[in-house]
Amino acid sequence: MATKLPKVPVVVVGMGWAGGIVASELTKAGIKVVGLERGKDRNTSDYAMGHDELRYQHREELMQDLSKETITHRNNEKMRALPMRDYGTFIVGDGVGGAGSHWNGQTYRFLPYDFEIKTLTDKKYGANKLNPEYTIQDWGMTYGEIEPYYDTFEKMAGISGETVELYGKRSNPYPTGPMLKTPIMNMFEKATKNLGYTPYVIPSGNLSESYENPDGISRAACQYCAYCENFGCEYGAKADPAVTVIPVAKKTGNLELRTHSNVIEILNDGSKASGVIYVDTITGEEFEQPADVVVVASYVFNNARLLLNSGLGKPYNSADGTGVIGKNYCYQVSSASSMMFFEDKEFNLYGGAGALGIEIPEFVGDNFDHSEVNFIHGAGIRVTQYGNRPIANNVVPKGTPSWGAEFKDQSIKYANSFFPVKSQGASMPYRYNYLDLDPTYKDAYGKPLLRMTFDYTEQDRELVKYMSKVTHKIAEEIGADIIDTNEKQGDFNVNKDTNTHNTGGVIMGSDPETSALNSYLQMWDAENVFVVGASAFPHNSSFNPTGTLGALSYRAAEGIQKYIKEGGSLV
Amino acid sequence: MAEHENGKISQRGSTRRVFLKNSGLTVGGVVLGGALGSLLGGSSEPASHTAPAAPALTVNPAEALMFFTPEQYQLTQAAAERIYPKDDNGPGAMELNAAIYIDHQLASPWGINSKEYMAGPFYKAEETQGSQIRILRKDLFLLGLKSLDAYSSKKFESNFIDLAPEDQDLVLTDFSEGKAPDISGVKSTLFFNLLRSMTIEGVYADPVYGGNKNMEGWAMRKFPGSRMTYTQEIQKEQFVKLDPQGLNSHMSH
Numbered sequence: 141m142a143t144k145l146p147k148v149p150v151v152v153v154g155m156g157w158a159g160g161i162v163a164s165e166l167t168k169a170g171i172k173v174v175g176l177e178r179g180k181d182r183n184t185s186d187y188a189m190g191h192d193e194l195r196y197q198h199r200e201e202l203m204q205d206l207s208k209e210t211i212t213h214r215n216n217e218k219m220r221a222l223p224m225r226d227y228g229t230f231i232v233g234d235g236v237g238g239a240g241s242h243w244n245g246q247t248y249r250f251l252p253y254d255f256e257i258k259t260l261t262d263k264k265y266g267a268n269k270l271n272p273e274y275t276i277q278d279w280g281m282t283y284g285e286i287e288p289y290y291d292t293f294e295k296m297a298g299i300s301g302e303t304v305e306l307y308g309k310r311s312n313p314y315p316t317g318p319m320l321k322t323p324i325m326n327m328f329e330k331a332t333k334n335l336g337y338t339p340y341v342i343p344s345g346n347l348s349e350s351y352e353n354p355d356g357i358s359r360a361a362c363q364y365c366a367y368c369e370n371f372g373c374e375y376g377a378k379a380d381p382a383v384t385v386i387p388v389a390k391k392t393g394n395l396e397l398r399t400h401s402n403v404i405e406i407l408n409d410g411s412k413a414s415g416v417i418y419v420d421t422i423t424g425e426e427f428e429q430p431a432d433v434v435v436v437a438s439y440v441f442n443n444a445r446l447l448l449n450s451g452l453g454k455p456y457n458s459a460d461g462t463g464v465i466g467k468n469y470c471y472q473v474s475s476a477s478s479m480m481f482f483e484d485k486e487f488n489l490y491g492g493a494g495a496l497g498i499e500i501p502e503f504v505g506d507n508f509d510h511s512e513v514n515f516i517h518g519a520g521i522r523v524t525q526y527g528n529r530p531i532a533n534n535v536v537p538k539g540t541p542s543w544g545a546e547f548k549d550q551s552i553k554y555a556n557s558f559f560p561v562k563s564q565g566a567s568m569p570y571r572y573n574y575l576d577l578d579p580t581y582k583d584a585y586g587k588p589l590l591r592m593t594f595d596y597t598e599q600d601r602e603l604v605k606y607m608s609k610v611t612h613k614i615a616e617e618i619g620a621d622i623i624d625t626n627e628k629q630g631d632f633n634v635n636k637d638t639n640t641h642n643t644g645g646v647i648m649g650s651d652p653e654t655s656a657l658n659s660y661l662q663m664w665d666a667e668n669v670f671v672v673g674a675s676a677f678p679h680n681s682s683f684n685p686t687g688t689l690g691a692l693s694y695r696a697a698e699g700i701q702k703y704i705k706e707g708g709s710l711v
Numbered sequence: 712m713a714e715h716e717n718g719k720i721s722q723r724g725s726t727r728r729v730f731l732k733n734s735g736l737t738v739g740g741v742v743l744g745g746a747l748g749s750l751l752g753g754s755s756e757p758a759s760h761t762a763p764a765a766p767a768l769t770v771n772p773a774e775a776l777m778f779f780t781p782e783q784y785q786l787t788q789a790a791a792e793r794i795y796p797k798d799d800n801g802p803g804a805m806e807l808n809a810a811i812y813i814d815h816q817l818a819s820p821w822g823i824n825s826k827e828y829m830a831g832p833f834y835k836a837e838e839t840q841g842s843q844i845r846i847l848r849k850d851l852f853l854l855g856l857k858s859l860d861a862y863s864s865k866k867f868e869s870n871f872i873d874l875a876p877e878d879q880d881l882v883l884t885d886f887s888e889g890k891a892p893d894i895s896g897v898k899s900t901l902f903f904n905l906l907r908s909m910t911i912e913g914v915y916a917d918p919v920y921g922g923n924k925n926m927e928g929w930a931m932r933k934f935p936g937s938r939m940t941y942t943q944e945i946q947k948e949q950f951v952k953l954d955p956q957g958l959n960s961h962m963s964h
Contacts, residue, residue, distance in 0.1 A: 188961060189958055189961060191936075191937035191938075191958065191961065192917055192919075192937075192958055193915075193916065193917070194912060194916040194917065194920060198912065199821060199826075200826065205826050206826055206827050206828045207824075207825060207826055207827055207828055207829060210828040213839075213840060214840075215837070215839055219837060220834060222834060222836050222840045222841075222843055223828045223830075223843075224828070224841060225827050225828045225829070225841060225842060225843065226824075226826075226827045226828075226841065226842065228841055320942070320945065320946060321946075322945045322946060323946075323947075323948050363939060363940035363941070363942055364940065364941045364942050364945050365938065365939055365940055365941060366941065367937075375939075486933075486950035487950070488941065488944045488945050488947060488950060488951055490933075490934055490935055490941065490944075491941025491942075491944050491945040492941070492945060496945075525945065527941075528934075530915035530928070530929060530932060530934045531911055531912050531915045531916060534911060542887075542907070543793075543794045543795070543883075543887070543907050543910075544793060544794065544796065544880060544883075545796050545798060548795050548796060548798060548800065548803075549798060549799075549800060551932075552800045552931055552932045555932035555933065555934070556932070556933060556950060580832065581828075581830065582830070631839050632839060633838070633839040633840075633841075634839060634840055634841050635839075635840070635841030635842070
């Protein structure tokens with residue numbers, strides 16, 4: 141039997157970017173918040189030995205312990221879903237800071253086109269451009285409406301970047317200037333300019349210069365040490381909830397942060413929540429935390445799973461397309477890259493940063509004409525320099541064996557002489573790609589795991605085919621000695637694909653029939669429950685999701701305050 | 712070059728067997744493990760280093776076994792060396808202590824899959840669903856080693872360690888392609904992939920884990936290891952070569 145605790149105004153599930161921003165905004169406004177985090181507390185001092193590729197990247201030190209909780213996966217409804225037993229594809233954060241501690245820091249805004257994708261696609265290409273089984277829909281909020289929240293997030297995190305003409309209008313320039321340009325970025329810049337494109341330096345949460353944010357948090361500039369993705373920044377240069385919003389919330393005295401607290405259920409009567417049940421992961425003891433407002437701010441998968449396991453909201457049904465929880469799960473398509481090998485050039489690729497790179501805007505969204513192609517949206521075409529760590533980077537030209545004498549020789553020969561032109565493509569929602577509860581497998585607390593039914597669609601495959609030609613053309617213009625272009629998108633493999641941008645499952649919109657949340661991320665079906673995170677995206681764009689997640693978190697924080705004052709459904 | 716060097720390795724294995732036979736520490740040609748085998752650890756090790764013998768007490772104390780028997784260790788050394796052989800670039804997996812690394816990893820929580828979802832039921836997976844086996848890494852590795860010898864004996868009438876490098880490669884190729892017999896119901900590819908990835912880790916992980924001896928794995932590919940800043944270097948057109956630094960260089964911070 142769970143021990144019942146005194147009621148609090150707001151309980152937040154998960155202390156990553158979403159939960160951290162909500163906690164920070166509410167506590168600054170004088171509202172008492174209890175933050176529940178299943179992992180441990182963390183800050184920069186935990187990363188003194190952080191430059192350890194094996195421990196952090198290959199043994200997933202900062203990631204969710206899959207022995208306690210994972211997902212199951214099947215490519216389609218005819219298959220039996222089986223658990224993702226170890227990491228191979230997406231990585232899921234854990235602990236204070238969540239995925240915001242181990243991310244790379246690439247911080248984009250989505251396009252005006254993204255927020256009104258259905259309307260704009262129908263208008264320009266007619267209602268039959270896509271098969272109706274692609275369940276694209278507008279977000280219930282325009283770019284103009286979300287723009288101020290992007291601005292707030294970028295100022296809080298100190299995002300470094302440069303204004304891009306082909307993207308949405310900005311009320312302010314980025315708070316800090318763009319990151320440095322390295323020789324491989326210069327090569328991409330020159331080649332793409334020759335081809336008539338307009339390259340820009342990727343917007344970055346790794347600070348390009350020292351910066352003090354509006355909350356009074358000061359951070360120092362990035363040192364390009366090459367340990368971002370999968371790693372925490374021992375220096376605090378990378379924007380991380382643990383060095384930005386969470387310290388601000390703590391300082392108010394209004395945040396009570398409880399770590400090792402894994403929420404397993406939202407208590408509710410179908411239309412309102414009364415609190416949550418959580419397990420102390422160390423002692424196994426269960427607690428009931430009553431609250432006026434429940435904010436679900438954990439990772440995409442767990443946001444959907446917690447609602448499904450709590451019987452909150454109507455589960456999605458692929459047979460008739462009704463219901464919303466689990467709907468429009470999206471990933472990204474990143475296969476269309478061209479790997480370049482150089483015989484006589486060596487680059488200082490051992491250095492870099494998670495958000496160090498350069499990209500062109502011409503092939504994203506509807507920035508090019510789709511009349512003659514069998515897909516919509518597009519991809520960011522880019523060169524990045526994260527820092528090539530030696531276990532992960534043993535890239536050899538096609539046809540080279542994967543082990544033995546030739547492998548060793550070639551992998552050493554090219555260790556500092558290769559880089560790819562990459563493509564990060566948007567993923568459109570599809571009727572038969574969704575999340576629901578697994579009928580067989582359970583987590584460490586006896587609750588059903590989340591089941592993912594997902595495979596790449598024809599739309600995804602067409603996009604990859606098209607973008608591979610673009611990356612190949614740029615690689616040729618750069619002038620590599622060997623170019624290996626990947627032209628095809630294979631089947632989704634839960635153990636191999638490495639894009640980690642999961643979205644959807646608890647999506648926002650303007651119609652309660654087709655969405656779970658309004659534009660404040662308040663549930664249509666339960667007015668005192670807000671579900672914050674990339675789970676709210678109705679589709680996945682070609683950009684990294686954190687900028688949009690951050691903007692929506694500020695929007696939700698505003699909605700929660702409004703709800704506390706006024707009550708009711710906010711729109 | 713590589714073949715020549717590995718000829719030496721193979722010969723070394725043979726030499727050890729000859730020594731064992733002559734010293735009477737085998738029964739029916741099978742090398743004895745256990746206490747008898749361990750007596751030999753000291754005598755066979757110095758012979759495997761080409762450098763002049765350093766005083767024994769300065770040897771890295773991490774160069775000791777937590778998991779393998781000495782025989783399993785030597786077999787792992789031989790197999791890892793074929794994945795990452797000594798060549799003109801520099802030392803191979805054997806000299807870099809990749810097998811020490813593998814030993815230590817298999818003895819760690821990772822060897823018992825402690826962060827993985829291990830609850831049943833187990834079903835045969837489609838190719839897109841990742842590994843669905845109950846066998847722990849430490850057990851798969853030992854079964855794989857046994858299978859390596861059994862398959863070598865069947866194919867070439869000799870244990871793996873005594874084969875010529877070319878024949879060792881043929882055996883490993885069959886494992887990598889799943890042509891060797893299943894290992895307790897598991898495709899031989901799975902054991903091979905484990906051996907391959909652990910060897911790569913063993914030559915390139917920070918030396919704190921027991922491999923990448925003297926950071927020579929890093930030095931071969933001009934990787935400087937772990938430093939606090941590369942702000943200057945990344946802007947330079949010319950390659951800037953820096954001596955590798957390990958995690959222990961961070962202990963003073």
